Amino acid sequence: MRTSRGILPAAAGIAIVFFLVGCTQAPSSPDAAPTTAASDPATSVPTQTPTPTPTPTPTTKPTLDQLVVSAEGLGDLVIGEPVPSAAPAISPVTYSSNLCAGTTYDPIPGWIANYPHRPFALTTTKQAKTGAVSLIFVSSPGIATANGIHVGSTLAEFTAAYGKPDRIIPANASNLYVITGTHGQIAFDISKQITFGAKKTPYWSADEVGKVQSITVQPTSATPVSHVGIDAPGGCA
Numbered sequence: 001m002r003t004s005r006g007i008l009p010a011a012a013g014i015a016i017v018f019f020l021v022g023c024t025q026a027p028s029s030p031d032a033a034p035t036t037a038a039s040d041p042a043t044s045v046p047t048q049t050p051t052p053t054p055t056p057t058p059t060t061k062p063t064l065d066q067l068v069v070s071a072e073g074l075g076d077l078v079i080g081e082p083v084p085s086a087a088p089a090i091s092p093v094t095y096s097s098n099l100c101a102g103t104t105y106d107p108i109p110g111w112i113a114n115y116p117h118r119p120f121a122l123t124t125t126k127q128a129k130t131g132a133v134s135l136i137f138v139s140s141p142g143i144a145t146a147n148g149i150h151v152g153s154t155l156a157e158f159t160a161a162y163g164k165p166d167r168i169i170p171a172n173a174s175n176l177y178v179i180t181g182t183h184g185q186i187a188f189d190i191s192k193q194i195t196f197g198a199k200k201t202p203y204w205s206a207d208e209v210g211k212v213q214s215i216t217v218q219p220t221s222a223t224p225v226s227h228v229g230i231d232a233p234g235g236c237a
Helices: 010-022 155-162
Strands: 093-096 110-113 120-124 133-138 167-170 174-180 184-191 212-219
Touching: 110 120, 155 174, 155 184
Parallel strands: none
Antiparallel strands: 093 110, 120 133, 133 212, 167 174, 174 184, 184 212
């Protein structure tokens, strides 16, 4: 037994030991209820389940600079998935029974960009309203990637942002610089100079050469094609 100033004398220690040995503890009753230590309400902390933060419902249509284009799609428009349902006033696209209204082309149903001057085009499987997004074609400089590359960016800017692309596909008046994602791929159509006619007239003006002319997003199973210059496919949209 210790005190605040040292150990008790040996004789006192022996007396204490003898006293402890001579005392026996009475057996407890088999019917006695076990003693349970009461919890201290002052130190008991109740378990709380965190309340999930609800995802806010958009109330306005995204502006063009908010529509980030990537190898997976454009904003909420994702390659391989149907167009998300949203009120027409806030949706970036709207479905039409005739994409070629006002032209001599036959009526074609499909999705139209819900912005002036159609800054991008979107195709779904069989042009169906519920079809999966199969192609996104961006022609406006107001839409950029997360790396800041947009229509009008230079080849040097693309290289600084992405480095070496996964593929380079030659076309007549451009080269396609392709970056592959998880479900989709993004192709940057960057112009290269060509000439035509007996006088070897340049196809592009000097300030158009070596710049992104369009951006296309498709599934990884598709083969990207150029959408500018003499390779541009037909269509009314």
